[in-house]
Structure formats: C-alpha cells, structure tokens
Amino acid sequence: MRKLLFFIIIFIYSQAQLQAQGYRLTVKFSQYTGGKMFLAHYMGKGTFLADSAMIDASGTAVLEGKEPLPGGIYLVVFPGKQRYFEMLLDKQQVFTVSVDTTDLVGKTVYKTSPENDLFLEYNRFLATLAPESRQIQEALAARTAADTARARPIQTALNRRIQDYRHDFMQKHPSSLLTSIFRAMKEPEVPPKPADADSAFAYRYFKSHYWDEVNLADGRLVRTPVLEGKLQKYFTQLVPMEPDSIIAECDTLLAQARQDREMFKYVLWWLTYHYETSQYMGMDAVFVHLVEKYYVPGDAYWLNNEQLNKIISRAYAIAPNLIGQQAPPLDMQDSTARPLSLYGTKAKYTVLVFWDPTCGHCKTEIPRLDSAYKASWKDMGVVMVGVKTDGTREEWLDFIHRHQLDGWIHAWDPQSQSNYRRLYDVYSTPVVYLLDEKKKILAKRLGVQQLNGFLERLAQGTASALPTR
Structure with missing residues (x-):
C-alpha cells in the first residue's frame, strides 16, 4: 500500500x-x-x-x-x-x-x-439544436413575411435554450475558461423603461452596462473571437463618432485592461490600429492621443525601439494637421516666382490641394475639383489653392493651361523651404484640406463628392457629421 x-x-x-x-x-x-x-x-x-x-x-x-x-x-x-x-x-x-x-x-x-x-459537451448540445436551426434558415431564406413570422418564435425559443444552458454552466463551473467566454458573450438585458425616462433610456442603459460581464483581467479572452467582436460593436455602434468622446472611452477601457498585460496589449493594439486606419475623417486625433498617452511614455512594452519609433513618428506627422487645429503657415511662390502666403489668402473657405501634374490620380481628380469649384463652390466663397508637389515646372504649367485652372491660386516651393510634406502629411497625391476663414482645418483627405456634401452641410449649418474619406 x-x-x-x-x-x-x-x-x-x-x-x-x-x-x-x-x-x-x-x-x-x-x-x-x-x-x-x-x-x-x-x-x-x-x-x-x-x-x-x-x-x-x-x-x-x-x-x-x-x-x-x-x-x-x-x-x-x-x-x-x-x-x-x-x-x-x-x-x-x-x-x-x-x-x-x-x-x-x-x-x-x-x-x-x-x-x-x-467544451465538447457544449458543442454536442449545440448539435442537438441543428433541426431548429435549419428550420429558421429555411424560413428566412424564403424571405416572405409569413415565413419570417414563423421563424421568430422558433428563434426566440432556441436562443432561450442556449442562454439557459450557458447560465446553468456558469453556475456550476465559475472558474472555467468557458464560463469567462460565456460571460463575455452576454449582452445587457435592458429593463422596462421607467415612467420618467426619456427615449434614450434603453441606449444609455445598454451602453453603461455593456462591459459588466467581460472580465478585462482575464487575458485568455484575447485568444478568442469574442473580445474583438465586443470592441468592434462598442466603438462602432455605441460610442458617439466624435473624437473627444472616443478618447474618453478608450482611456476608461484601457485603465480597466491594465489588470492583465495581455489584455492591455491587445486592447491598446486594437484601438490604435482601428483609429489609425479609420475611414472616418477626424479619427486620426484618437490615434495621436493613444500614441502620446501610451506609446511615448513606454507602455507598449512589446515593441522594440524601431517599431516604437515608427508609430511615434507617424503620430507626430499627423499631429500638426488634426481637424480643428490651425493650418500650418505656408510661404511659397506663385507660378511667376512672386511670394505667396497661405495666410495672406483671404476667403470664407480655402480648398488647399497638394497635387502632382504627373500623378495618374491627380489627372482625374484635379479637373473634377475644378468643375465642382466653378459649378457651386465659388459662389459659396471658396478659394482654390493648388500646391505642386512633383513634376517639372513646364509639366505643371502645361496641365494648368490645358485644363483651364485659371480660377485657382497656384503655388510651389522650388527651394523646399516650407516643409509642407511634414506639416500637411503629404505622402501621396492628391491631398485635399478644407480651411475656414481663419485657416482652421475643417476637413481633409476627402474626394470631390464628399467635399461637396460637406460644403453643402456647412452652408446649411449641419456639418457636424464625420464623413468617410
């Protein structure tokens, strides 16, 4: 024994x-x-x-x-x-x-x-629900009101059975990884609206309780599809699309995620990538904030010096030309070599365009910008300022003449003294900025149709929405 x-x-x-x-x-x-x-x-x-x-x-x-x-x-x-x-x-x-x-x-x-x-037991339970799932899919595939109505109670009952299974599992196995996953998958159940509540009650309740069941101290959730789905929904559907609101939400979430190194690393990476690559104008302000608050002090412990410097350099390139800031001064020359100053150009609105007469995309976009300017923007008080970035002087002047860009102010910097590429983050062409009367940046990197819509909303006093690029 x-x-x-x-x-x-x-x-x-x-x-x-x-x-x-x-x-x-x-x-x-x-x-x-x-x-x-x-x-x-x-x-x-x-x-x-x-x-x-x-x-x-x-x-x-x-x-x-x-x-x-x-x-x-x-x-x-x-x-x-x-x-x-x-x-x-x-x-x-x-x-x-x-x-x-x-x-x-x-x-x-x-x-x-x-x-x-x-985990296997749970998957076998899901397999038993296959007949009901097929019924729902077939009904929805028919795309008729009657079939949709028939599928709705089946879907409700099916969802209830799954939720009951998960609830029972979490009660029996509180420390299981699967329990942490199930909790993270839960969404807040909004109670009935109180008599004195306004119409936004359900939204506010759902948003304020969205992260209640997600254990942000559990780094295991990083290696599941659940966490990214939660982040995506929260920051695209629940947080107002306004940089200051987003920045506050990022900081709050990252403060909670600091409990676990892997969780903090993933959430910071996801937020950084999401807002650096966002198609919505103005979101680069969120990217710059994240870099300044977390990367510059050294919180991104997983990056080597080269990687860190690339991210910081990118943020510093964007920082001088964020929406809402004053446009950096530009002192250049016109086509006859006379001095030309951006701030010396008086206009209600200035459309500042960095372009290259040899650039394929510019050859399409510059005439379209000119057509929109002549059709309506000029009457709105817009002045067009074009800055040559590449190509020879002869190519530049020939393009201006052939496309009759006679209503523009044309500028270039033959001595490369203005540093416009860094100040305006010009790494490709064309790059378009919209400035107000005091040369504050109102919009940037928009196409002709988007810029036209933005100017129309400005004229109507409703230009608060952030258009996509």
Missing part, C-alpha cells in the same frame, strides 16, 4: 512538473497515417500558428514545448488545412485527444482534459 501511494505521489509530482515546464498535447487521428498537422490560436478574430507536428504511421502527432501556451481557444488543423476543430487550452496542458474525422463532435475523446470535456 505504501509503495502504491509512493508511486501515485511520484506520478502526480511528475505531471505537475511537466505542466509547470510546458505543454504536451498528443493528438490521435483515426483516418491519417502521415502528413503535417497544425495548432493555431485565435488573436481576436484572426488565427495564428502556434505549433505543428508530423503524424506518424499510427496516426499520432505530439505537440510539445518547454513553455506553457497562453490560455484561449485553439484550432487543431488537419493536413491539407481544409478541416479543423476547436479546443480549449488553460492550466492543464498535458492531455490526449482522439479524433475521428467522420464525426468530430460525436466521436472526439479527451483524456485528462476536464475543460475540453465540458
């Missing part, structure tokens, strides 16, 4: 040591006797390779490493990369999974992985 107890203790200790040192995942395929399988993980909604292994003649592949893998949802990808199944990785990272490709849900078996037993 003592010898048996001794071996049990040694076995438990050795397993604990192996777990502490890394991972060992044994995958047994019933239909494969060779080839390469892959282990991937989610990062938001994207997937990234974590490991790979060859399948031997017995259908077995072993994935192992000295360091534990971060927790989250992982994908076991079959040879050929056409099929895969999902599994959970958390603290227990030494286990075996036997896979029958004829029925991945019904015939998959885990050994020493309680978390995946629970």
Whole structure:
C-alpha cells in the first residue's frame, strides 16, 4: 500500500512538473497515417500558428514545448488545412485527444482534459439544436413575411435554450475558461423603461452596462473571437463618432485592461490600429492621443525601439494637421516666382490641394475639383489653392493651361523651404484640406463628392457629421 501511494505521489509530482515546464498535447487521428498537422490560436478574430507536428504511421502527432501556451481557444488543423476543430487550452496542458474525422463532435475523446470535456459537451448540445436551426434558415431564406413570422418564435425559443444552458454552466463551473467566454458573450438585458425616462433610456442603459460581464483581467479572452467582436460593436455602434468622446472611452477601457498585460496589449493594439486606419475623417486625433498617452511614455512594452519609433513618428506627422487645429503657415511662390502666403489668402473657405501634374490620380481628380469649384463652390466663397508637389515646372504649367485652372491660386516651393510634406502629411497625391476663414482645418483627405456634401452641410449649418474619406 505504501509503495502504491509512493508511486501515485511520484506520478502526480511528475505531471505537475511537466505542466509547470510546458505543454504536451498528443493528438490521435483515426483516418491519417502521415502528413503535417497544425495548432493555431485565435488573436481576436484572426488565427495564428502556434505549433505543428508530423503524424506518424499510427496516426499520432505530439505537440510539445518547454513553455506553457497562453490560455484561449485553439484550432487543431488537419493536413491539407481544409478541416479543423476547436479546443480549449488553460492550466492543464498535458492531455490526449482522439479524433475521428467522420464525426468530430460525436466521436472526439479527451483524456485528462476536464475543460475540453465540458467544451465538447457544449458543442454536442449545440448539435442537438441543428433541426431548429435549419428550420429558421429555411424560413428566412424564403424571405416572405409569413415565413419570417414563423421563424421568430422558433428563434426566440432556441436562443432561450442556449442562454439557459450557458447560465446553468456558469453556475456550476465559475472558474472555467468557458464560463469567462460565456460571460463575455452576454449582452445587457435592458429593463422596462421607467415612467420618467426619456427615449434614450434603453441606449444609455445598454451602453453603461455593456462591459459588466467581460472580465478585462482575464487575458485568455484575447485568444478568442469574442473580445474583438465586443470592441468592434462598442466603438462602432455605441460610442458617439466624435473624437473627444472616443478618447474618453478608450482611456476608461484601457485603465480597466491594465489588470492583465495581455489584455492591455491587445486592447491598446486594437484601438490604435482601428483609429489609425479609420475611414472616418477626424479619427486620426484618437490615434495621436493613444500614441502620446501610451506609446511615448513606454507602455507598449512589446515593441522594440524601431517599431516604437515608427508609430511615434507617424503620430507626430499627423499631429500638426488634426481637424480643428490651425493650418500650418505656408510661404511659397506663385507660378511667376512672386511670394505667396497661405495666410495672406483671404476667403470664407480655402480648398488647399497638394497635387502632382504627373500623378495618374491627380489627372482625374484635379479637373473634377475644378468643375465642382466653378459649378457651386465659388459662389459659396471658396478659394482654390493648388500646391505642386512633383513634376517639372513646364509639366505643371502645361496641365494648368490645358485644363483651364485659371480660377485657382497656384503655388510651389522650388527651394523646399516650407516643409509642407511634414506639416500637411503629404505622402501621396492628391491631398485635399478644407480651411475656414481663419485657416482652421475643417476637413481633409476627402474626394470631390464628399467635399461637396460637406460644403453643402456647412452652408446649411449641419456639418457636424464625420464623413468617410
């Protein structure tokens, strides 16, 4: 008995040591006797390779490493990369999974992985709902009012069964990774509107409770598709599309995400990328704020110096020409070499265009801008100021003559003294800015139709909306 107890203790200790040192995942395929399988993980909604292994003649592949893998949802990808199944990785990272490709849900078996037993049980529950799901899809595919009405109660009942299952699971397994995922997937249930509440009650309640169930201290959620979906919905549907409001929401969320390094890293990355690449005008102000508050002080610990400097340099290039700021001064020359100053140009509105007579896109856009100017903008008090960026003087003057841009103020900087490329972030052409009477930046990087719409809203006093670029 003592010898048996001794071996049990040694076995438990050795397993604990192996777990502490890394991972060992044994995958047994019933239909494969060779080839390469892959282990991937989610990062938001994207997937990234974590490991790979060859399948031997017995259908077995072993994935192992000295360091534990971060927790989250992982994908076991079959040879050929056409099929895969999902599994959970958390603290227990030494286990075996036997896979029958004829029925991945019904015939998959885990050994020493309680978390995946629970995950498999949930997937089998979802499989039992397939008939109702098909009914709903068929009804919606018919696209008639009667079919839609018929599908609605089925959908409601189906959703209730799923929610009840998840609620019961969370009660029984509060520390499970799957519980954290289920909580994050929940959305606030808006109570009935109080008698004295206004029409925005439901929106305000939903927004203020949106993050209640998301554990922003749980870095495992980074490696699931759930977190990115939550961020996307919140910042595109719930937060007002106005830079100051967005900046406040970013700071609030990042303060909560600091509880976990992986969570902070992902949320900051997502916000930075989202607003740097936003198609809505003015969102670059959010990007600049994030860089100044988090990257410049060194909070982006995962970046090397070269990467960090690129992001900071990009923000500093944008910072001088944010919407709402005064346009940087420009002192240049006109086509006859006489001095020309942007601030010396008096107009209700100034459309400042950086363009190149040899640029293919400019050859299309500049005449369109001129047509809009002559058709209506001139009557609105607009003055067109064109700045040559490339091409020879002869090419520039020839283009002006051929397209009869005689109503414009034409400028260039032959001595490269104005530094306009950095001040106005001119890295491609054409680049268009709209300035007010005091040369404050009202809009930028808009096409002709967008700029026309913006000017019309200005004339009507309704130009607060942020158009897409």
